[in-house]
Amino acid sequence: MPLYFNKIILEKNIEYKIPYKGLESGKYQLEFQVNESFFEKFEETEIKKANLTVYITLNKKDNSLNLFFNIKGTVNIQCDRCLDFFDLPIKYNTNLFVEIGETNSDLSDAYDTITISHNENELDLSQHIFEYINLSLPYQRIHKQDKNGDLLCNRNMIEKLDSYLIKEEKKSIDPRWNKLKDIINN
Numbered sequence: 001m002p003l004y005f006n007k008i009i010l011e012k013n014i015e016y017k018i019p020y021k022g023l024e025s026g027k028y029q030l031e032f033q034v035n036e037s038f039f040e041k042f043e044e045t046e047i048k049k050a051n052l053t054v055y056i057t058l059n060k061k062d063n064s065l066n067l068f069f070n071i072k073g074t075v076n077i078q079c080d081r082c083l084d085f086f087d088l089p090i091k092y093n094t095n096l097f098v099e100i101g102e103t104n105s106d107l108s109d110a111y112d113t114i115t116i117s118h119n120e121n122e123l124d125l126s127q128h129i130f131e132y133i134n135l136s137l138p139y140q141r142i143h144k145q146d147k148n149g150d151l152l153c154n155r156n157m158i159e160k161l162d163s164y165l166i167k168e169e170k171k172s173i174d175p176r177w178n179k180l181k182d183i184i185n186n
Contacts (some may be wrong), residue, residue: 016126023060030056034129035071042130051074052090054129065098065123069132081142082153082161092136096128 016032034052039045052073059066074087097113116123143152151158 006186007044015124017071017124018056018058018098019122020060020065025060028058028060028105030058032056032125032129034071034133038126038129043124045130045134047077049135050074050133051087052133053144056125057104063100065100067096067098067125069096069129070093071129071132071136073093075133077137077141079143079153081141084143084154084157086143086152088137088141090133090136092132094135095131128175129177 016038018030032054033051034054036049039047039050050073052071055070055072057068059068069092071090071092074089076085077088077094080086095112099113100118101113101115102117135160145151
């Protein structure tokens, strides 16, 4: 019968580690809360605030662990257009396969497979959670539109940016080219 971790155990485990050694084979449910204290550990992050929940289904076998990550919540991130910060909702699902072997190794032909030493007692997931959150971010991070289709960006900044736009002058076309356009359109 699988053992289910409860919230009390996980709240104490703020290190984002799974003490897998000694667990019997079977499925386990884990839940981690990710907030600004999590991102303080990573200097290279652009995320400073977040309200995320990481749900993990762990399937322990004799010499491997299969983890399914389901990440939901919001991150506070800077808008690429107006530079204001806003809460961006994210969802991300992925798998991580952990083989238990002789040495620790993140190098594998499969990007979602790692090897940990059988001498280890726990699996630290903080780096994986950090990377998965960053992978969930869209390429372009801008405010969403309201129900009228207007962007929720800072209007003052957008007006300021618009004032710096260079307006192209419409050039008159040499009338000789018009005959060539007629040939192409036929």
